[in-house]
Amino acid sequence: MYIDQLIQMYQHERNQSPNSMNDILDYYQKKYVTGEIDIVMYREIYSFLKIQGASSAHEYMYNTPKKPFPTSFY
Secondary structure, eight states, rough: HHHHHHHHHHHHHSHHHHHHHHHHHHHHHHHTTTTTSOOOHHHHHHHHHHHHTOOOOHHHHHSSOOOOOOOOOO
């Protein structure tokens, strides 16, 4: 699968262009979770986009430094 195909499919369904590779990755992750694409296609797309530098919103959320849990709420 080529990036042009991924972008065209994104644009066709969303009626807008993606802002970044991250948008495309998030879009295809959603398609996988909802069962619209199978694991084989998802892995191919995921691997390709990761090589291109994409990062998932989920990865960003889990890789950011966490604030310490407060020991007191007063």
